[in-house]
Amino acid sequence: MHHQWLLLAACFWVIFMFMVASKFITLTFKDPDAYGAKQEFPFLTTIPELEKWREEKHLPKELKPTGKVLSGNRLNQPLVHMERLELLKNVCRDAALRNLSHTAVSKFVLDRIFVCDKHKILFCQTPKVGNTQWKKVLIVLNGVFPSIEEIPENVVHDHEKNGLPRLSSFSDSEIQKRLKSYFKFFIVRDPFERLISAFKDKFVHNPRFEPWYRHEIAPGIIRKYRRNRTETRGLQFEDFVRYLGDPNHRWLDLQFGDHIIHWVTYVELCAPCEINYSVIGHHETLEEDAPYILKEAGIDHLVSYPTIPPGITAYNKTKVERYFLGVSKRDIRRLYARFEGDFKLFGYQKPDFLLN
Secondary structure, three states: OHHHHHHHHHHHHHHHHHHHHHHHHHHHHHOOOOOOOOOOHHHHOOHHHHHHHHHHHOOOOOOOOOOOOOOOOHHHHHHHHHHHHHHHHHHHOOHHHHHHHOOOOOHHHHHHEEEEOOOOEEEEOOOOOOHHHHHHHHHHHOOOOOOHHHOOHHHHOOOOOOOOOEHHHOOHHHHHHHHHHOEEEEEEOOHHHHHHHHHHHHHHHOOOOOOHHHHHHHHHHHHHHOOOOOOOOOOOHHHHHHHHHOOOOHHHHHHHHHHHHHOOOHHHHHOOOOOOOOEEEEHHHHHHHHHHHHHHOOOOOOOOOOOOOOOOOOOOHHHHHHHHOOOOHHHHHHHHHHHHHHHHHOOOOOOHHHHO
């Protein structure tokens, strides 16, 4: 009788432990709010698992740009980023798009890449995509300021004070060494929405008081591209679009100098087909991408990305339609022809609602 009671107690103990273990596993795998949790096992994804995941999602083996995030689930983050890099490589190999996807790794490109030697990180600046916050992260990592909150706003973009060396400041051999061995990343967003942001920031609001945009660049664009010569208002979005879509825009670009970084293509800024980037984040999914980038770079225990206000990074189709309302279909098609490489390299949907 005594043995039977012991056996019964042992059975209840096993059942109890099984229930506890099941609950733990469920919480570990399904909690969408485990934002910064240390979950090493998802990163052991193998290529066969990637193929199985593709089949479940009904994705073709040769990826096509979709413009949609594959999943916001943290467990799928490695797969999402693998898909992005694979799409990039496939488009880079497309001979028909070579003129839109390839560029030389020139001084202009190297000037856009900021260096953190202490943690072996390279960050390519793509203006109007939340770059200010990433600069703050690197400034802290470089030891110039102890925390993001203590960095004065006027220091972030002052390259004599922010302690962020550019890759162009190194010798050729040092540049190549860093390009080959460092963690490299940059951020993109819908190309047309980025252009709207650049127009608003530089020609409408101009919060940093950079008068040359309104007093030098805007008049230059108006003189060449405004159709209605009796129009006396400042630079309009349709003037801006006409300038950007002009196949002969480069002669004005040369006059404007480095100020064009706010509206040139991601290809021209970061040479994604020539430089083997580790991660490409998307502005639209920055809430998931920022922690992933910090973790992959091995710095998530040292610094956090500043809090992202809810909804601020979401794509706003209504805003895009409103800005392009007064722009001719011809000018929009010419603009798309220039930025088609950006749309396809990074999986953004072709804006047929504007083009047709």
